[in-house]
Amino acid sequence: MYTSVKFILCNGQNITYQRPNGYREVKTDLIDENSRKRMERSELSLSFHNLIKRDEELYGYTNYAMETPTPSTTPGDCLQGIFQNLDSLTPTGVDSDFDESLAVPESLSVIDVDKINSKEETDASAPLATAVPYKAIHASPIKFNSVHRKVFIPGVEIKVRFVENERSVTTHLLNPNLYTINLQHGDFTWTIKKRYKHILYLHQQLSLYRATLKIPFPTKTHKSRRASFKNTVDTEEKAEKVVLQAVPRSNSKRREGRPRKRKGALPRFPRKPEVMVTYEGIQLRMKQLEEYLFNLLNISIYRNHHETVKFLEVSNISFISELGTKGKEGIIQKRTGSTRPGQAGCNCFGLLGNMVCVRCNYFCTGLVCAKWQDRWLFVKDTFFGYIRPSDGVIKGIMLFDQGFEVSSGLYSTGLNKGLQILNQSRQMVIKCWTKRKSKEWMHYLKSVANQTARDFTYPNVHHSFAPPRAATPVATLVDGSEYLSAVADAMELAREEIFIADWWLSPEIYMKRPALDGDYWRLDTILKRKAAQGVKVFVMLYKEVEMALGINSFYSKSRLASENIKVFRHPDHAKGGVLFWAHHEKIVVIDQTVAFVGGIDLCYGRWDDHKHRLTDLGNISQPKTLIKTKKKTSSSPGGGLYVNYGNGLEAAIELAKSSKDVVIGLNIPFQEEEKAESTEDETKSEEDTSKPEPVLEVGDQLLQIGTRRDSNYDSDGLKRNVLDKITDRGKDFISIIYPPYEEERNEQKFDDSERKKAEKYARSNDEILLTDGIKPRSPSEPTPLAQVVEGRVITESTKKAIDDIEGNSKLWIGKDYVNFIVKDFNTLELPFVDLVDRNTTPRMPWHDAGALLAGAAARDVARHFVQRWNAIKLEKARQNTNYPYLVPKTYSDIKPLQGLEQVLNIEMINTSCQVLRSVSSWSCGFLDPDTVEQSIHEAYVDTITRAQYYVYIENQFFITLSRSSLTVRNQISEALYNRIMRAHRAKESFRVFVVMPLLPGFEGEVGGPSGTSLHAVTHWNYQSICRSREAIITRLYEAGVEDPFEYITFHGLRTHSILDGEPVTELVYVHSKLLIADDRFVICGSANINDRSMIGKRDSEIAVLLQDEQFEDGIMNGKPFPCGRLAGALRKRLFREHLGLMEEDVIKLSVNLDDPCCDQFYNRIWKATSKRNTDIYEEVFHTIPTDSVHTFAELKKYNEENNETLWHKDPALANRKIDLIQGYLVDMPLQFLCNETLTPRNTSMEGILPTSLWT
Structure with missing residues (x-):
């Protein structure tokens, strides 16, 4: 390739020459008239090869002046002086051991160009960044060879040190030395191993890259690269001026004689082949290479080049401190379709079941049918993954877990240089370039699994995926008013991410009430406001069976989905074969630093306070x-x-x-x-x-x-x-x-059927309001x-x-004004239209509880969310780049969410906290369908077994039978029975308090055809309490316990109010999932006491086990006992609410709640208050359920006698009776409909469904 240069003007100071793309002017010190005339008449042609070897500034298409050449000794010939100057720069002109065509003079110190700013950009008060911001993980992906790709921390140099050399002449004749290189960039340190050929290849690529910048290709990308190169050169010139100005004026002559650095040049590279370096010269060679790399990495145009980035084994996620240490990275080849069984390849030659020999397996999977693609593999503290270099998209994330394995060799992978990596959710087969690389990857993966990720790869107590976390800041939140308000305040503090997982989510729910600020605290408004601020919001919703449930998750998705709000609904029932089970977790995570768990969905009907208003x-x-x-x-x-x-x-x-x-x-x-x-x-x-x-x-x-x-x-x-x-x-x-x-705006992509629904909702958006x-x-x-x-x-x-x-x-x-038994939800796309008549229907109050976590436990909750999100991503949106894979943050140096306690005004107490869950293959994406985690169930059983004085339970259901039952498998009843019998035999005081709803929250009328579902759940509750051979009360009687209710009692909650001038009553729906034991242990989460929530293979659940670490003086059964600050305060708070002792009433009534086990409290306060309230409600209101109704016929007659209640006979007396009601506690009527069969008839739709649906 040749290019022509025509000199058209030469005067005493300048040479102007013409190229096909324009005029350029260069300066020289001395040009005489004869030389100028010869140059005007001359046209020079030089090869492109010579352009690279000689001074590129002379002929290159650049916007900067050529360096001043050394004046010619013969003033009569300008060109002779120029070429003499060029000849002195040939590779053999000074020292044949170095390639100096791109060298940096030793007399000039190299300055990090990123630190040189213009006057406008300089801000001495601005602190330098120490890491890449976490938000970079959600930035738009950039392909690896893009000039716009930035991976390093701005303004921070890279330190290089060659620390070790491994020499092997027999196996690597031409490049016998393997250098171990330590690198440091800010707070990040890492090690790479390279041979001389790798550094030589980098040098050649950068030389070619610089040369190509001189060619004016008419493309936008190339112009951008050339402009970037010019900016770098200009910046380096400023750096050089800074160095020269630093020389004292007394040394001005020395400064003037100092050789100038040629802008954009590469450092000196040692050219001597590695095989010619003697053993004695290795240290010198290491020093030369170290200086070369150090100088190279402090020139941004070369440091940011994709070949340099690849050489250093770094990427966009390397220097994000929230993801942990730098870790190991590098290019590998991954076999496509290996992430999940059945996706890979070929079934020929019997490979479907691997029923062939290793040689045939290798021949087919490795050579014939397999497709291999380049991927950038990276390993962090607790996870690893890979990126597609062609577009920079993260294509897979795998968490270290208890199923992690890595193996190599022909037998395991069918490859000589391959690795098979496996965890509970995915498997991956990769191929490295050399056996050495394969061994390095396997060693590093195992070391991480045994060190920073050991919390997740080693077995944990209760067989949970996460260990107990000591000194975890925790606060408990009772009822929706406290919980939703705290969630809203925490969302306002979000800066990076918000994770939400719910069984049901209502976008128009108000998080703070009354709504004095309009819709400012409405959930959808909060999320859209944070999304507009750049916070990424990820929501996972249970995708309901529309025929069975009316929670309309598609409407929730269509109302929320936007560029920064991503919503998944799961499962796809027909495709996944999951019809009966649900995602039941209730999770909110802020910046993976604060987490909320409990029983409260962000949906209608959940907001309430301790007053439990009916109207x-x-x-x-x-x-x-x-x-x-x-x-x-x-x-x-x-x-x-x-x-x-x-x-x-x-x-x-x-x-x-x-x-x-x-x-x-x-x-x-x-x-x-x-x-x-x-x-x-x-x-x-x-x-x-x-x-x-x-x-x-x-x-x-x-x-x-x-x-x-x-x-x-x-x-x-x-x-x-x-x-x-x-x-x-x-x-x-x-x-x-x-x-x-x-x-x-809904930028989310749906299929055709869902798109029509979305358009329908969008058109009716304003009509909804x-x-x-x-x-x-x-x-x-x-x-x-x-x-x-x-x-x-x-x-x-x-x-x-x-x-x-x-x-x-x-x-x-x-x-939001709802009574679930009177009317279930419908037409949710009209959120502000009442569901029931407020003048005739009291609302059903809602009692619930949740927990606020911070620190490592919050990271565990976030990790569970990440695992579930990535499993759904792999299943439903594998190729959809709009839905990214999520990554868990590191557990080292967790920074608290700033301003949290001040905003919430809640005291957080340090406790030991372990995150528990119920998950299986369908809900969490496990490869093995037999892999199940039921750590919530195990924690319940273990806590009950270890309890010394009492167990307090609040739950939506109580469906648990003895070990011998073939229908109900959870062992909570068995644990309670064993603990009570142990106390009975030892003649010790032991109390079990159970608070649950008086009726299940299903629409329908008791005794009527619409109450089939209500009857079915009621049946299994009573079967577990007292109406079967496996029921706990029945077993206690049979074991010789004369009065089981001295050990265990069952209660509900009820309240009353005035509506339309007359008193009304309604049950308080207990939805909390709480267990408190001995004022020391608390289990709080989303799991009900039934098989659906406990055994793991059905509904997915999450909970936390809290164990107090700080104690106060307390008393149990009349004896001093340390009372946990968290568990004890929560138990007393609940007792005050249920007994009507909130605020100053405790002092006024002089009720001592310190000792829940003593006879004074248990019989004379707790049970007596419950019995008195129950009798008054039945006398004044004729409430159901009631022990006076045993059959449906009696129930019909009982309802017809409503006009004969005390309220109708003697309103004044009724009012006096109502005034005697204390709190909300009432007895659970254990004889209600005891002579009726409450299971669904086989001819009904409910009867056709399996029994496991109700248990």
């Missing part, structure tokens, strides 16, 4: 009704009438005039009404015909706007009233809460007389109303 009408303006209706509760889901009225037409009109819509009356001045006549008839007429105020129902609050209508209730008026309520609902107040226009007949305001439409405050549009007519909202707002908005 939520706000400052209600309630219409007068003539028909007295029975309230819809769990005792009477169908409602009904108390008495018959003669005038049915009048009653119907009164019903039409009333509304089930809830109205909040505001202190808004209404227009003065006309003065009524003083006669009785006129007054009566006015009362009978006056219309109620218009009803508004919208998002956060329902407001009553001051308007007045005609008061004529003819048939047309009734129609108009209904239409007005439908079309005018929310018009006057919708802009207070929501912006005038909201555009939803409004009601029929109201159209959203267009973006261009102005908002008249409006003010925008924190994103909310406030019209002048409602500005004053805002001031009065605080005392009138509702706590449960729309679908």
